[in-house]
Amino acid sequence: MARKLLLEKANVEGIRGFDVYRREGGYKSVEKALKMSPNDIVEEVKKSGLRGRGGAGFPTGMKWSFLAKPEGVARYLVCNADESEPGTFKDRYLMEFLPHLLIEGMIVSSFALGSNVSYIYIRGEYDWVTDILDVAIAEAKQNGFLGKNVLGSGFDCEIYTHRGAGAYICGEETALLESLEGKRGLPRIKPPFPAIKGLWDCPTVVNNVETLAAVVPIINEGGDAYAKIGVGKSTGTKLMSACGNINKPGVYEIDMTISVEEFIFSDEYCGGIPNGKRLKACIPGGSSVPILPANLLLKTAKGETRLMNYESLSDGGFATGSMMGSGGFEVLDEDQCIVRHTMSLARFYHHESCGQCSPCREGTGWMEKILRKIENGKGELKDIDLLWDIQRKIEGNTICPLGDAAAWPVAAAIRHFRDEFEWHVLHPEECLTRNYGLAHYADPIEIAVS
């Protein structure tokens, strides 16, 4: 069994409380970090090769080093806990069971970045998690890890939680900052990037919950030791939230050397597909990344085994690959309808589009309507081409990545499952009563690997 860095202590009785967490070795990284210089911490994170766990996978150390440091201007660290991507729930698990791990990571990161006031922007629906975090923050403050003069080092640090109001778009970092400032959550036009002009026009770093939590083991064990785990540029461990047609849905911490096949079928992780069904398709990284049919999921186009890491999942580009994304692993078995699934995603993005820029505002709604039409057996063959054309005109032409996120699932569904769309159009009666089932893209493996 691979080593766990983040969730190792998640099942310890009472770990949510400060005392148990401290007894289990918590907050050691704060003590260590405060003796280091902020630049050394940034260097350590750079060495670790840690990549942003929110979806884009941008190297965290690099992001930190971009932070502008003008004299006399405050700098901010904001934790992006607005986890709203369908299929992703790893941050909730982490905050719910190990709130102190996030606080610890944030104190260290705040010190490294010189942020005296840091914020946790948490998804509005996670109200009970906010309460857990508030308790953890109060406990940390009582014990001298937060507040004025942390552990006598002269460094002041405050952390505040801020609940969102239920908008997916506020997970986009600049929309998050707008919302945190009390405005409508509309993404800003970049540049300037938050590292130059972020919260209240001050330099700001926005990081995902898991990214900030991962800073703790990096400081404790050193960047080099962290970089040894994993493979290539995918270092360390990654939390995957697995759901869909699997025997054991849940949050798993993986080191990024295991194969997709092992992740789905091994008892240690998802435990295979229930009721003896076969694998049809999978979205490996949260709803906005391209869906992959089973044959391309388990093996890359070159015939290599696909591994659960950034490089391997994106091998082949969007033509035959996908993305690691935020780690929302959704498995679809042979009974699932791709058209219906795509429609459901399109409905989500239509609902969550902020309406600021025209391609996304109008295009997402249009795609949903067409998909609904096809799913209800009223589609025409030209609608499939139209869908393709619409997604092509949204992608890359919007202010923020929500446009891309809305376009990619539709594009991938048509790219890999065009025959299923056509079947819906050509069999309007039948598509209402039964599903298309498996086709040539089905998994070549008959027996589950354990």
Place this chain on the structure above:
Amino acid sequence: MAEEIKNTAPQNLKVTIDNITIDVPAGTTILNAARMVGGEVAPPAMCYYTHLKDSGGKCRTCLVEVSKGSEKDPRPMPKLVASCRTTVMDGMEVKNITSEKVLDARKGVVEFLLINHPLDCPVCDQAGECDLQNLSYEHGAVQTRYEFARRTFEREDIGPYIQLHMTRCILCYRCTYVADQITNNRVHGILDRGDHSEISTYISKAIENDFSGNMIDVCPVGALTDRTFRFKNRVWFLKPMDAHRDCDTCCGKVTIWNRGDEVYRVTARKDQWGEVQTLPDGKPAWICNTCRFDKKNTSDWVIEGSTKIDRHSVISQGHYQGKVGTSVAPDPLEKVLQGRKPHLLMDIHDESEVNTTEVHLSEIEGPSVFETFNGDPHASGHNVTDVKIGVGPNEEGTDSTNPNTL
């Protein structure tokens, strides 16, 4: 076809747009640099407005391709960028109308803007001076591919002067910037999210502010219209004239739109990009509501002369021919008739003896003119009745268009 255009502004950065190189001061956006070049090279802009800070970036019609980032970093930018919000770098190379990608994306954006637009131009007051109309003429497709119900809203009177017709809105946010930056408080904004978001006042509050009328001027479509002008006239029947008066609140420099002696409406003066002009002192020529809505007599104004309309907009088609460089399509009729003079499409005299008159209609020169058609007895011109030999002008004032009147 590289061509150098010299600019009088401080020469700092060199940027090449569609193979035309121009020097612009640092901090200039690609859009403004392209406007300095002028003509077709300037990308269309639906939400950007020079005088409104932070506007732009939303409509995505001004997307351009940056094929070379700068002299220092020659890598092309990975995505199309909004030219109104991207500043020029030294040595940057930009493709606008020379890029297939840009034209394709722009066509897409126009289609997106139109799918929920009612296309009620025939009954819209903005028709003729509508940015969206111009944009669709230049970049739109012939036919829509959208076959679902369009989003609609109820019309709403916001205050005594302005009517909001949200169905036509393309959510450019310009009017909210006007309220934020020109009036002393904003009482309207965007409610809701996504494609059902709407411009509205909080619980239908009235917009009453000295400068609120400028929202009408900045609105690129017919979503915000002048209640004192609604359905009074089509803009192309009006003659725009520059005029001014002494005003305590604003600059008093306006365009009045007349028909005969009657002032139908008053607007701010617009430049060739459809934006409010900049005054010699550098300030934008916003006008107050008194000038706009209450001064509807020619005697209120000192008239300076006709407004020059430079841009080839729908309003200019035909009317301002020649001045705006539009070309008129050759009349195909003559060719169709194989050289015969195109008086009537069908010569009925060959078909019916009943209609035979003494004079062959095709010998009459030209069509009837305005005066003769309306029965002016003293008019001379080409009219069927004028050629009735021996009858002459109808001094009694009876209907001269009736050939039975003697």
